[in-house]
Amino acid sequence: MRRVSGEGGVTVEFAGEYFPVRPGGRFIVGREGDLELDDNLFLHRHFLEITDADGLWWLSNVGTRLTATVTDSAGGVQAWLAPGARLPVVFETTTVVFSAGPTTYELTLHAAEPAFRATRREHDDGGASTIGDVPLTLSQKLLILALAEPQLRRDGTGMSEIPTSAKAAERLGWTVTRFNRKLDNVCDKFDRIGVPGMRGGQRSFATNRRARLVEHVIASRLVGKSDLPLLDTAHTVDEVEGEQE
Known part of the structure; x- marks a missing residue:
């Protein structure tokens, strides 16, 4: 479907559909609303509200419980949008x-007149798999x-179910x-670099932690569809398990 956007407006993309939001407009995302x-x-x-105010487009969390992860197109800038918070939509693609x-769920915001354009510095990591300052074993x-596979196999934006641990x-x-055990260790590593939602607690559920992990790696482009063939080698991986895993 062809993208449509009014002059100076924002277009919301979800599951192959495009929803233009005109300047001065308001757009609601949730169980009910415009999307x-x-x-x-x-x-x-x-849950989410997109509005035009004070010379900027804003993305607001109007819910009371859920959070959203917001990134630029390259995954280099990431913010956690808590209930009651709002962020300016400043990139061409968010x-x-x-x-x-x-x-x-994953949706994309396309700004017709972005305030900033994301750039990515090319570098060679020497083949190491590192997320932030956290090295990962295979x-x-x-x-x-395995947790992100349904999301990665889906084409474009949309929604997907998170697999159970089993x-x-x-x-x-x-x-x-x-x-x-490995999920505990992975979540501990991300928690140490400040990724929210990685620690369990009295009011936390296992689903929430898996969902937050998938949300973070998808939004940050830490894994991609090109990595999926690695799953076919899982049965041959025979790493020595230790405290660091």
């Missing part, structure tokens, strides 16, 4: 990823891919105990 995602009861009736229950990367472990040929 009705689905009837997922974990999702707020009104990706918004969020989870509600076991479902992860098995840890496989775990992330399903992801089965995909890798691991026991659930091994999978959960």
Whole structure:
């Protein structure tokens, strides 16, 4: 479908459809609104709001419980949009990823007149797999891919279900105990570099932590569709497990 955007406006892209928001307009995303995602009861009736105010376009979280991860097109700038918070839409392309229950959603905002344009510095990492300052073992990367696989195999924006620990472990040929131990270690690594939502707690559920991990790696472009063939090698990976995994 051809993208349509009014002069100076923003266009919301979701699941192959484009929704133009004209200057001075207001656009609601949620179970109800201008973009009705689905009837997922974990999702707020009104969750995200896009408005034109004070010379800028704004993305606001008008929900009370859910959060969203917002990044530029290159994944180099990332922000966590908490309930009640708002961010200016300043890039030509902005990706918004969020989870509600076991479902992860991804939509894209296209600004007709962006205030900034993202650039990426080319570099050679020597083949090391590093996220932020966190090096990952092959098995840890496989775990992330197993959880993010439905999202990565989907074309474009849209929604996808997050596998349970049992399903992801089965995909890798691991026991659930091994999978959960590695998930604990991966989440601890991300928590140490300040990624929110990685620690469990009295009010946290296992689904929330898996969803937050998928949300972060998708929004940050830390894994991509080109990494998926690694999953076919999972049964041959025989790493020595230790405290660092």
